[in-house]
Amino acid sequence: MIRRLLNSSLTHLPVPSLQPPLKTQPKNNFNFFFPILNSTTHNRFSHMGDARRPSPVPIPSLDKADRSELLRALEASLGSSFSSEPLNPNPKPLIIVISGPSGVGKDALISRLRDSRPGIHFVVTATTRPRRPSETDGKDYLFVSKDEFLKMVEKDELLEYALVYGDYKGVPKQQIRDFMAKGYDVVLRVDIQGAQTLRKVLGKSAVFVFLVAESEVAMVERLVDRNTETAESLLVRIGTAREEMKHVKNFDYVVVNAKDKLENAVKLLESIIDAEKAKVRQRTLLM
Numbered sequence: 001m002i003r004r005l006l007n008s009s010l011t012h013l014p015v016p017s018l019q020p021p022l023k024t025q026p027k028n029n030f031n032f033f034f035p036i037l038n039s040t041t042h043n044r045f046s047h048m049g050d051a052r053r054p055s056p057v058p059i060p061s062l063d064k065a066d067r068s069e070l071l072r073a074l075e076a077s078l079g080s081s082f083s084s085e086p087l088n089p090n091p092k093p094l095i096i097v098i099s100g101p102s103g104v105g106k107d108a109l110i111s112r113l114r115d116s117r118p119g120i121h122f123v124v125t126a127t128t129r130p131r132r133p134s135e136t137d138g139k140d141y142l143f144v145s146k147d148e149f150l151k152m153v154e155k156d157e158l159l160e161y162a163l164v165y166g167d168y169k170g171v172p173k174q175q176i177r178d179f180m181a182k183g184y185d186v187v188l189r190v191d192i193q194g195a196q197t198l199r200k201v202l203g204k205s206a207v208f209v210f211l212v213a214e215s216e217v218a219m220v221e222r223l224v225d226r227n228t229e230t231a232e233s234l235l236v237r238i239g240t241a242r243e244e245m246k247h248v249k250n251f252d253y254v255v256v257n258a259k260d261k262l263e264n265a266v267k268l269l270e271s272i273i274d275a276e277k278a279k280v281r282q283r284t285l286l287m
């Protein structure tokens, strides 16, 4: 058994594997002798008596031996070879839900994240809202008719959906499954109503991030400057945003997107994702 143990781990060792006591050891690279002492081998051999104990394994002098020689000697001493398998296996794909009041900068944040993180799939939400000139079908949203949308609802193809400011918006399930199966993290951009529904559906299996402006006035200015709303819809959005701020407690993280500091918000969001990926207990998708 000893021979087998030593043979398996010492096959590449250069010279002195076994016997000579320290005093008679000729001058060479090996100036330490360690018995094989790890707990497994100790237990395995302790009942055998001295005659069958493994012989000491020489560890080469640290200043003279090359690294691979040293590693092989350490392996021999420990009775097992060092594994090159990753010590921290690949983290599980993550679902990140980004939400926040209207005009706070969700699209702007996601657009920056898209540039900096190629391993993320940004779920394309289906909507019945008319396309804005700057938007591309299939990239920004899946623009569908009301009939098409209601068919998706009927077939249970949406993870959540809602009527938002008179238009339907919904998250296609299959898209999430497909990308997570390929190892992608998935980002969902939903309004607060959608985030609440997703929390019920996904529970703790997703990370919920609430994006806010630094102040209410900053948020309103941003909405006004965007120049996409009528006076009426502005009033509705601002009123809703005030109510929505109360839901922050249902989220895992708050990210402040301060005026002209979008880059800081992106960095914070990236840190959140990195921290989540480093968690010992990873979230498991319930869907």
Ligand SMILES: Nc1ncnc2c1ncn2[C@@H]1O[C@H](COP(=O)(O)OP(=O)(O)OP(=O)(O)O)[C@@H](O)[C@H]1O
Pocket (backbone or CB within 6 Å): 100, 101, 102, 103, 104, 105, 106, 107, 108, 109, 222, 223, 225, 226, 257, 258, 259, 260, 261, 262
């Ligand atoms: N940190 C920032 N500083 C200044 N302007 C910003 C910042 N972040 C976003 N904006 C601008 O604010 C406006 C609103 O941003 P965006 O459309 O991303 O908001 P949103 O949360 O996606 O809104 P909605 O929910 O209504 O679609 C845009 O014109 C955007 O360029």
